[in-house]
Every structure is written in structure tokens, then in C-alpha cells.
Amino acid sequence: MSVHAGVLAGLVQVLGLLRWPFAVPVLAHSGQPQVAEIVFSTLHGYLGTGIGETLGYLFTAAWTVLLLAALPGRPRWFGVLGTGSALTIVAGVFVPLGLPGADLANFAGYIAWSGWALCLAFLPARTTGLPGRSAPPRSWTSTSRATGPTSSASTSPANRSSS
Secondary structure (H helix, E strand, O other), X not given: OHHHHHHHHHHHHHHHHOHHHHHHHHHHOOOOHHHHHHHHHHHHHHHHHHHHHHHHHHHHHHXXXXXXXXXXXXXXXXXXXXXXXXXHHHHHHHOOOOOOOHHHHHXXXXXHHXXXXXXXXXXXXXXXXXXXXXXXXXXXXXXXXXXXXXXXXHHOHHHHHHO
16 A cells, blocks of 8 residues: 555656646747746646645655554654654645645655655664564674674574574
């Protein structure tokens, strides 16, 4: 489900942004400034604010929360940062309604979310039990990690597998 939300978040944001390279050059060369302004205002309101921003905020926040729910054993700070940034991103839905502070909250949410996304890239490398990272061997200790497994007979792979 998180994959669907993530794909939809990217898709609606791309749809909203595509008005710039496709519609604006055509409208700029139309020769009818009043018509161009009306068409652009319509495209901006529908594709930009309606689809690209509003649905983009909702799907980005949904993807973030769904992904957090799917990550077992994540650090608490990571969950708090992700959930907090998702909630402040959703505040952007209220920007077109003129809610004071919604635009600043949305901006701060995306800044925090960017930091969260960077942490997400490194989280599997730091946390055991997540996909892509297996737990270190039992025979490795913090003091012997640089030199390899300890030589104790009780921690050898053969003795471990028989117990």
C-alpha cells in the first residue's frame, strides 16, 4: 500500500509541474494575453494547486506514515521525525484556504521530511532486522571486530550450529 501512495505522490506532483514546460511556452507565444492569462490561471489552479500540491501533500504524507508502519525495529526518533514531518506537510492543504501559518508549516515539514528521507537512505545500514542488512555474527564482539571472529571453541560456527 505504501508503494501505491508513493507512486501516486510522485505522479500527481509531476502532473502539477508539467504545466510549466508544456503550457507556459505555448501561452507566452499565443498573442492573446487575456486568453493566456485565463488559461494559465485555470491550469495553475487545477494542475498546480489542486492536483500537484494538494494531492501531492496528501499522498506524500500517506506514503511516509505507511512506510513508517512497515519498518519494524526503527529507532523512535526516526518515527517521530517522519510522523511530524508528514503532519506538517499536510498543513499545505490549508494554504489555498488562507489559513495563517499553513504555508510556513508546510515548508518546515518538507525541510524536516528531506532530512528524514536522507536518514531513511542510511537506516537499513544502521539497524539490524531490516531488509538489506543481516545481523552481525554472534562470534564477533565489539573488541574483536577489527580482527575478525574470536577463536574461542564455544563461538565457532561448528559448535553454534550443533546447539
